[in-house]
Amino acid sequence: MIGLSKITVRRLVNVSAVLTLVALGLMVAGLFWPSPLLLVLAMSLGQLFGTSSLALYLLAIALDLQGVGEDEALGGGDRPQS
Amino acid sequence: MVAKPTVQEINSLEQLLKLTAVAAAAIAALIIIWYLVKRPPLGRLTKVLLLFGLGVMPIGVALTGNVSGFEYTLKREFCSSCHVMLPYTEDAADPRSNSLAAIHSRNATFGGESCYTCHADYALFGAMTTKLNGLKHLYYYITEYASSGPYGEKGPRIHLYKPFKNGSCTRCHSTTAPNWLAREEHAGMIEDLRKGDAGCIDCHGGAQVHPRSFNHGGNGRAPTASAAGEKKE
Structure with a gap:
C-alpha cells in the first residue's frame, strides 16, 4: 500500500482543484491565442491535467465514502472546528 | 454615423x-x-x-x-501563423496574384480554408492523418525552422510528405464537365488522370501554384519585393 491513510480527502480535492485550474488555463489560452504550439498544449497537456484532476476528485469521493480522512473532509479541512 | x-x-x-x-x-x-x-x-x-x-x-x-x-x-490564417508558410499564404491572400493557390483562395466557398481544402487527405481517416502530419510539421518547425529567417529561407526546403494526389483536384474538378473535357489536353489523358497514372500537377504544379515558394524558384516575397533578376521557374 502507498499509505492511503495519509492522503486526506481534502488534499486530494485541493490538488484536483489546482490541476483543473491549470488545465482550464491551458485550454482557454488555446482558444484566445490559437498558435500551433499552444493548441497542441491545450489539446494534450490541458486535457491530461483535466482528466487527472477529475480522476483525483473521483478517488477522493470514493475514499470519502469509505471513511478515509473522514474527520478532515467533513469537518471543514484544516480549520479547527468548534 | x-x-x-x-x-x-x-x-x-x-x-x-x-x-x-x-x-x-x-x-x-x-x-x-x-x-x-x-x-x-x-x-x-x-x-x-x-x-x-x-x-x-x-x-x-x-x-x-x-x-x-x-x-x-482548418483556416489559412492558422497555416500562416508559422513564418515558413508565408511564401505560400501571402501569395494565396494577394488579390493581384494569379497563381492557382491565390485563385482558389479567392473562392468564397472555401477560400478561407484553401490550404486545408487542397492539402487534406480524403480517406476515411483523412482528417486524422492530416492532423497527425500537422504534429509532424510542428516538430520540424521547432527543431529545424526556428531561426530560419523571416520567410524560412535559411531552413531546409519545404516539400510534401507524399505525392499530391489527383483526388484533391478531382474532388471539385470532376473531369466530367463539358468545358473541362473540351480542352484537348484533358480529353487526351482522361483515363490516365482518373487512374492516377498522370498527375494534375504534372501540368499545373510548381510555380503555377506557389510562385513564391523557394522550391519553385521564388524568394518568399511578392514579385515587387523580389531581388532584381531573380530567376523563376
Whole structure:
C-alpha cells in the first residue's frame, strides 16, 4: 500500500482543484491565442491535467465514502472546528 | 454615423463554441476558486458543486474547445501563423496574384480554408492523418525552422510528405464537365488522370501554384519585393 491513510480527502480535492485550474488555463489560452504550439498544449497537456484532476476528485469521493480522512473532509479541512 | 456594436456578433460555429467554452471555463473557475478560498466542509452540496467545477464544466470546455480549435486549424490564417508558410499564404491572400493557390483562395466557398481544402487527405481517416502530419510539421518547425529567417529561407526546403494526389483536384474538378473535357489536353489523358497514372500537377504544379515558394524558384516575397533578376521557374 502507498499509505492511503495519509492522503486526506481534502488534499486530494485541493490538488484536483489546482490541476483543473491549470488545465482550464491551458485550454482557454488555446482558444484566445490559437498558435500551433499552444493548441497542441491545450489539446494534450490541458486535457491530461483535466482528466487527472477529475480522476483525483473521483478517488477522493470514493475514499470519502469509505471513511478515509473522514474527520478532515467533513469537518471543514484544516480549520479547527468548534 | 452608425454606432459600433459593443458586443461582438457570433457569425460562425467556431465563435459559438469558443464562447460556450469560455463560459463553461468561467463557471468552473468560479466554483474552484470559491472552494479554495472559502474551504467549505465537503458536504453533499459542496461535492455536487465540485463535480460541476472539476468534472462537468471542464469536460464541456475540452469538448467545445477541441472542436473550436480543430475548426481554427482548418483556416489559412492558422497555416500562416508559422513564418515558413508565408511564401505560400501571402501569395494565396494577394488579390493581384494569379497563381492557382491565390485563385482558389479567392473562392468564397472555401477560400478561407484553401490550404486545408487542397492539402487534406480524403480517406476515411483523412482528417486524422492530416492532423497527425500537422504534429509532424510542428516538430520540424521547432527543431529545424526556428531561426530560419523571416520567410524560412535559411531552413531546409519545404516539400510534401507524399505525392499530391489527383483526388484533391478531382474532388471539385470532376473531369466530367463539358468545358473541362473540351480542352484537348484533358480529353487526351482522361483515363490516365482518373487512374492516377498522370498527375494534375504534372501540368499545373510548381510555380503555377506557389510562385513564391523557394522550391519553385521564388524568394518568399511578392514579385515587387523580389531581388532584381531573380530567376523563376
